[in-house]
Amino acid sequence: MPATIETIDFHGQPALALATQAGARAVVSLFGAQVLSWIPPGSEERLYLSPAAVNDGSSAIRGGIPVCFPQFAGLGKLPKHGILRTRPSVVNEQRTGDDYALVTLRFTETDETWAIWPQNFVAELTVVVDGGRLDVELEVENTGHAPFAFTAALHTYLRVREVENARLEGLYGHNYRDSADHDRIKRDSGDVVVVEDETDRVYHDVKRPLLLRDGNRNLGINAEGFPDVVVWNPWEERCAALADMPANGFRHMLCVEAAAARQRIELDAGESWVGRQSLIAL
Numbered sequence: 105m106p107a108t109i110e111t112i113d114f115h116g117q118p119a120l121a122l123a124t125q126a127g128a129r130a131v132v133s134l135f136g137a138q139v140l141s142w143i144p145p146g147s148e149e150r151l152y153l154s155p156a157a158v159n160d161g162s163s164a165i166r167g168g169i170p171v172c173f174p175q176f177a178g179l180g181k182l183p184k185h186g187i188l189r190t191r192p193s194v195v196n197e198q199r200t201g202d203d204y205a206l207v208t209l210r211f212t213e214t215d216e217t218w219a220i221w222p223q224n225f226v227a228e229l230t231v232v233v234d235g236g237r238l239d240v241e242l243e244v245e246n247t248g249h250a251p252f253a254f255t256a257a258l259h260t261y262l263r264v265r266e267v268e269n270a271r272l273e274g275l276y277g278h279n280y281r282d283s284a285d286h287d288r289i290k291r292d293s294g295d296v297v298v299v300e301d302e303t304d305r306v307y308h309d310v311k312r313p314l315l316l317r318d319g320n321r322n323l324g325i326n327a328e329g330f331p332d333v334v335v336w337n338p339w340e341e342r343c344a345a346l347a348d349m350p351a352n353g354f355r356h357m358l359c360v361e362a363a364a365a366r367q368r369i370e371l372d373a374g375e376s377w378v379g380r381q382s383l384i385a386l
């Protein structure tokens with residue numbers, strides 16, 4: 105059977121279910137253009153979706169890959185993580201081949217987005233499931249007549265068996281802003297990042313691929329166009345304050361986000377920008 109793309113109901117919200125011949129599966133919600141599930145062929149779920157996530161069509165969904173645009177986190181006056189994660193997208197393209205399934209979801213300005221961020225834009229999220237690989241690409245076009253600037257992220261919640269046992273490699277020697285410690289700028293001097301407490305870091309200018317070791321499962325993480333990597337885990341106390349997370353949820357997730365957070369990306373009228381994150385089951 106060739107790859108398929110079906111429209112499904114996911115907890116009351118429309119979503120697309122992608123499946124390939126090799127056995128890869130993914131679910132992408134139209135709300136927020138948010139990837140909610142990814143299972144590589146013959147493997148297990150690799151994304152964390154909170155069992156307490158709210159799927160009411162207006163609240164941000166806790167887990168999967170939220171799209172942060174045109175503002176990452178609280179780096180400005182817009183709502184936290186911007187305006188897309190709480191808005192519906194439309195399907196722009198669906199394509200399948202023998203070994204891959206591709207969908208593109210699109211947002212453009214509306215009266216609502218204009219009231220918050222008065223810009224004409226097109227933001228498209230393309231998701232490709234191909235073999236043991238998930239590619240998620242964000243393309244932003246300035247369709248207005250004046251320049252605009254933004255920060256952005258693919259806020260990927262990776263599922264881990266036990267976060268304290270997970271090892272993230274590839275960040276050695278990079279500077280990072282430590283939001284869990286008064287935004288101090290630090291330099292990573294360890295071979296691996298181990299999460300044993302609240303962690304909220306923006307690593308700058310990461311050009312190398314990362315490797316997440318989680319027991320006998322490894323995941324390669326590569327980004328293009330996004331210069332920064334955010335590593336986030338709320339840990340026990342902050343997790344308890346999140347109504348849409350179970351008390352022990354922080355133990356089974358690690359956000360490794362492809363981000364453009366330190367410097368804003370500037371687009372003149374008519375210009376486009378593309379950023380991509382790839383997850384590769386190894």
Ligand SMILES: O=P(O)(O)OC[C@H]1O[C@@H](O)[C@H](O)[C@@H](O)[C@@H]1O
Pocket residue numbers: 164177184185259283304305334336361
């Ligand atoms: O709870 P939210 O709005 O989804 O944000 C989650 C986290 O997202 C991370 O990307 C930020 O670095 C954190 O500071 C933030 O707490």
